[in-house]
Amino acid sequence: xxxxxxxxxxxxxxxxxxxxxxxxxxxxxxxxxxxxxxxxxxxxxxxxxxxxxxxxxxxxxxxxxxxxxxxxxxxxxxxxxxxxxxxxxxxxxxxxxxxxxxxxxxxxxxxxxxxxxxxxxxxxxxxxxxxxxxxxxxxxxxxxxxxxxxxxxxxxxxxxxxxxxxxxxxxxxxxxxxxxxxxxxxxxxxxxxxxxxxxxxxxxxxxxxxxxxxx
Numbered sequence: 001x002x003x004x005x006x007x008x009x010x011x012x013x014x015x016x017x018x019x020x021x022x023x024x025x026x027x028x029x030x031x032x033x034x035x036x037x038x039x040x041x042x043x044x045x046x047x048x049x050x051x052x053x054x055x056x057x058x059x060x061x062x063x064x065x066x067x068x069x070x071x072x073x074x075x076x077x078x079x080x081x082x083x084x085x086x087x088x089x090x091x092x093x094x095x096x097x098x099x100x101x102x103x104x105x106x107x108x109x110x111x112x113x114x115x116x117x118x119x120x121x122x123x124x125x126x127x128x129x130x131x132x133x134x135x136x137x138x139x140x141x142x143x144x145x146x147x148x149x150x151x152x153x154x155x156x157x158x159x160x161x162x163x164x165x166x167x168x169x170x171x172x173x174x175x176x177x178x179x180x181x182x183x184x185x186x187x188x189x190x191x192x193x194x195x196x197x198x199x200x201x202x203x204x205x206x207x208x209x210x211x212x213x214x215x
Contacts (some may be wrong), residue, residue: 001025002201004068004091007032007055016060021060026200028066029053029077029087047079053085066201068092072114083107089205095107098164099208112166117166118150144182144195155193162212164204172186 003020004169005027010017020027027125031037032052046055057063065088069078073090082090083104091112102109116122123143147167154163174183190196199207 001198002028002066004009004028004066005056006028006034007052008034010056010059012096012204015055016061021062025078026202027056027060027062027064028068028201029064030068031070036070036073037078039109040075041078045075045077046084049081051087053095063088065092066112066205068114073204082109089201091201094172097166098162099204099212102154107211110208112201112204114168115166118147120164120179121168121170140177140179140182141191143179147186151190155196177205 003017003025005017005020007029009030010027017027028174029049029052032048032055039047040048065086067078067082067087067089069075072092072094074090078086078092079090079102085106087109088166089110089112091114093111093113096113097115099110099112102111104135112160120143123138123146124140125137133192151165154165157163174180190198
């Protein structure tokens with residue numbers, strides 16, 4: 001899996017972040033302290049990115065190469081900063097369901113599109129007061145059925161062409177006991193199908209660069 005992590009989180013919870021890397025998962029950037037980049041100047045955002053890179057690397061030894069902004073809302077400067085800082089992949093757009101290339105001046109990033117449709121947080125809590133909407137608190141068994149239906153359709157379509165199932169979970173949501181059981185149940189369901197690849201974002205980006213990017 002890929003864990004999008006704030007630099008401050010790495011500093012406050014180093015044991016958890018070290019365990020992520022030691023167990024073979026990818027750790028990626030999510031700003032330093034979850035401030036939306038579109039509220040920052042270009043210089044402030046660039047410093048935030050550099051600080052996040054340094055904090056995570058100091059704690060885990062891993063140099064992050066992927067990035068997702070809070071609320072998946074980049075600023076007009078985000079992609080250029082990503083390219084300048086040597087990032088491989090970005091995951092901030094909702095406009096497609098397979099990776100594609102983003103040209104940033106003379107450089108490129110692999111875009112790994114995101115979707116809220118399989119995200120646990122808006123389903124369980126709604127958009128929440130932060131977004132100006134009430135929180136309905138849907139039940140996790142319904143979320144499990146949503147995940148299952150999404151996967152079933154994509155798996156069937158994958159017999160003809162590549163498909164990617166984006167699955168986003170938050171520790172504060174799925175970390176609760178009554179929801180974690182459905183997380184585990186869905187993992188078990190996925191393992192029943194042959195040729196399902198549990199991939200980190202960096203693995204998807206490398207596959208795209210090696211086999212599907214024909215430019």
